[in-house]
Amino acid sequence: MLWIAQRASAAVLALCVAVHLATMIYAIRGGLSAAEILGRTRGSAGWLAFYSLFVLAVTVHAPIGLRPILGEWLRWRGASRDLFLLALAMLLAGLGMRALLGVFR
Amino acid sequence: MVLTTPATIAVRVWRGGAAGVFQAFEVPRHESQTVLDVVTYIQRSLDATLAYRYACRVGMCGSCAMMVNGRARWTCRTHIDLVLQDRKDITIAPLRNLPVIRDLVTDMREFFDKWARAKGRFQGRVSRNEDFERIKPDDPDRVQVDAGIECIGCAVCYASCDVVAWNPDYLGPAALNRAWTLIKDARDAKTMARLRAVAGDAGCHSCHTHLSCTERCPKSISPTAGIAGLKRAVVSAVVGKAF
Amino acid sequence: MHVGTWAALVHRVSGILLVLFLPGHFIALGSALEGAAAFDSFLAWTEQPLVKLSEWGIVLALAAHLGGGLRVLALEFLPWRDWQKSLAAVAAAAAIAVSLAFALAL
Ligand code: SF4
Ligand code: SF4
Ligand code: FES
Numbered sequence: 001m002l003w004i005a006q007r008a009s010a011a012v013l014a015l016c017v018a019v020h021l022a023t024m025i026y027a028i029r030g031g032l033s034a035a036e037i038l039g040r041t042r043g044s045a046g047w048l049a050f051y052s053l054f055v056l057a058v059t060v061h062a063p064i065g066l067r068p069i070l071g072e073w074l075r076w077r078g079a080s081r082d083l084f085l086l087a088l089a090m091l092l093a094g095l096g097m098r099a100l101l102g103v104f105r
Numbered sequence: 106m107v108l109t110t111p112a113t114i115a116v117r118v119w120r121g122g123a124a125g126v127f128q129a130f131e132v133p134r135h136e137s138q139t140v141l142d143v144v145t146y147i148q149r150s151l152d153a154t155l156a157y158r159y160a161c162r163v164g165m166c167g168s169c170a171m172m173v174n175g176r177a178r179w180t181c182r183t184h185i186d187l188v189l190q191d192r193k194d195i196t197i198a199p200l201r202n203l204p205v206i207r208d209l210v211t212d213m214r215e216f217f218d219k220w221a222r223a224k225g226r227f228q229g230r231v232s233r234n235e236d237f238e239r240i241k242p243d244d245p246d247r248v249q250v251d252a253g254i255e256c257i258g259c260a261v262c263y264a265s266c267d268v269v270a271w272n273p274d275y276l277g278p279a280a281l282n283r284a285w286t287l288i289k290d291a292r293d294a295k296t297m298a299r300l301r302a303v304a305g306d307a308g309c310h311s312c313h314t315h316l317s318c319t320e321r322c323p324k325s326i327s328p329t330a331g332i333a334g335l336k337r338a339v340v341s342a343v344v345g346k347a348f
Numbered sequence: 349m350h351v352g353t354w355a356a357l358v359h360r361v362s363g364i365l366l367v368l369f370l371p372g373h374f375i376a377l378g379s380a381l382e383g384a385a386a387f388d389s390f391l392a393w394t395e396q397p398l399v400k401l402s403e404w405g406i407v408l409a410l411a412a413h414l415g416g417g418l419r420v421l422a423l424e425f426l427p428w429r430d431w432q433k434s435l436a437a438v439a440a441a442a443a444i445a446v447s448l449a450f451a452l453a454l
Binding site: 007010011013014017018020021024025032033034035037038058062065066069088091092095096098099100101102103105 | 360363366370375376377379380381388407418420421
């Protein structure tokens with residue numbers, strides 16, 4: 001059920017995004033530096049778990065959300081659309097995990 | 106008010122089929138005049154070839170809906186005062202999202218076929234030989250049925266829904282609202298088949314809660330609420346089966 | 349167009365923007381794999397005014413998408429009430445508030 005996956009991931013994301021926005025606004029005061037960001041993230045299991053969940057939820061949420069848009073605005077329906085979205089999900093998951101590796105390793 | 110009312114109204118009416126033009130008319134202004142009165146005046150006194158539909162004139166049959174100044178309305182119960190509030194002229198066109206047959210008449214077959222596809226026909230669980238079902242008026246399910254049951258099938262919601270325009274297979278607010286009122290009806294026996302019919306890409310889960318249907322429905326029905334109910338009901342049915 | 353259609357359009361457009369932005373965001377963070385220096389040079393790049401402006405735009409999009417999403421969830425899962433029609437305004441206000449906070453912190 002795509003719809004329930006979408007709403008479930010949305011609920012997860014609602015929390016994640018709220019936390020993400022808050023940390024972000026907190027973190028950028030006084031400028032950003034790699035040392036500062038990485039100092040906060042590296043080796044922090046809590047943040048790693050949080051952002052892994054975040055990336056996973058995005059991987060579910062973004063392609064499903066794009067699906068009706070492609071159908072309704074670009075008239076792209078059928079198997080090719082769903083294959084494309086699957087590829088997009090893989091891309092997001094791959095890049096997201098690579099990013100996590102970058103900031104948390 | 107009486108002093109400032111102009112003697113005539115400038116009206117532009119769609120003529121032709123899918124391709125056509127707007128034709129201009131001058132129609133005398135009266136007190137308590139409806140949009141349907143204006144169209145009827147044109148047909149009776151100015152151009153007898155104008156095609157349009159109506160039957161009851163009192164908001165019961167659902168046959169008179171048209172686009173009035175770009176917005177779908179039931180014309181028999183829409184006062185001219187209302188649509189002239191911020192302008193001096195009226196543009197009347199056939200309903201959106203339906204094929205135009207001629208002038209203001211649309212082909213509503215697809216609209217009603219979708220009711221059938223959403224399994225919009227009641228099917229009782231008991232025969233006439235058994236005693237009838239007793240349902241309290243304040244039963245929560247019955248209250249939800251009551252909220253949606255007064256639909257007159259005017260297709261105003263269907264014409265207002267962007268998802269119908271973007272996804273021609275989409276069943277649309279009226280058919281889904283109908284399915285919802287039957288699912289909440291304790292006497293009906295076809296719940297599972299109906300849930301199957303309204304799930305998926307053409308059904309309730311394609312609704313983006315634009316609320317256009319709810320905003321425009323002349324009977325103040327909220328198809329959006331019923332559709333949200335369907336979304337949840339389908340999921341509960343799937344989950345219920347899995348466990 | 350009435351508020352509901354506006355809310356849905358904003359929700360959709362902000363969602364598209366976020367999907368476009370995400371791969372870049374991930375690649376940028378991934379640059380930390382090549383060491384803090386690579387990451388820092390990227391962060392230096394983001395100091396440009398134009399980049400700053402689009403960062404603010406993306407935060408606005410994120411907040412708007414969050415607000416719009418909560419609106420949809422409320423409409424779909426809460427028992428129907430008339431006040432839910434005005435949720436769009438609440439969502440918009442919240443999105444603007446968050447993006448303002450971000451702009452001030454920049
Ligand atoms: S739900 Fe309302 S707008 Fe839609 S067909 Fe029924 S009465 Fe008309
Ligand atoms: S709420 Fe759903 S059915 Fe009603 S107009 Fe919007 S998209 Fe169409
Ligand atoms: S003529 Fe019957 S509803 Fe308008």
